[in-house]
Amino acid sequence: MKTIREYVDFNILLNEFSARISKENINIPAKLSYAIYKNAGKISSTAKYFEEQRVAILNKYSEKDKDGNIVYKDNIPVIKDEKKANKEYEDLLSLDANVVLYKVDLNVDNLLNELEGNHQTLTMLWAILDALNPIETLVAEELTNA
Numbered sequence: 001m002k003t004i005r006e007y008v009d010f011n012i013l014l015n016e017f018s019a020r021i022s023k024e025n026i027n028i029p030a031k032l033s034y035a036i037y038k039n040a041g042k043i044s045s046t047a048k049y050f051e052e053q054r055v056a057i058l059n060k061y062s063e064k065d066k067d068g069n070i071v072y073k074d075n076i077p078v079i080k081d082e083k084k085a086n087k088e089y090e091d092l093l094s095l096d097a098n099v100v101l102y103k104v105d106l107n108v109d110n111l112l113n114e115l116e117g118n119h120q121t122l123t124m125l126w127a128i129l130d131a132l133n134p135i136e137t138l139v140a141e142e143l144t145n146a
Contacts, residue, residue: 005093008050011043017124031104036128038102046097053092061085 014036021028063071063078071078079085 001096001098003093004046004050004095004097007043007046007097007099008093011040011047013124013128014040014043017128020124029106032106032128035102035104042099042101046099050092054089057085057088057092061088 018036018040020026058070058077061079061081061084063080065071
């Protein structure tokens with residue numbers, strides 16, 4: 001089982017990857033596109049929960065002015081008890097998140113050829129494939145195609 005931290009990070013990666021392929025007009029297989037869409041929806045509720053709890057922790061531990069607004073110094077909230085706030089935040093990030101990802105089997109060689117020369121997008125794709133396609137499948141596919 002993965003933690004909230006892992007899904008929040010994965011959500012960020014999916015959003016960055018989607019923006020990059022859109023901006024650069026990169027065509028990806030329909031299976032992968034659908035998996036990204038499907039998983040972004042599944043992960044968004046976990047990310048939303050995380051954001052709500054993060055804001056609650058911030059409100060709980062931040063200094064407030066006489067009107068009840070958070071006090072900032074150099075654009076950073078002033079925290080009353082950083083140790084407790086950090087502990088609660090780390091506890092939040094370490095919670096188990098029960099998200100079942102939609103996985104796909106893809107022809108990795110075709111993807112590599114399509115993205116050749118686009119190092120940053122390819123790096124992001126590998127990170128996504130780690131979650132969407134079990135590594136055993138990748139290794140078995142590479143061995144049978146060799």
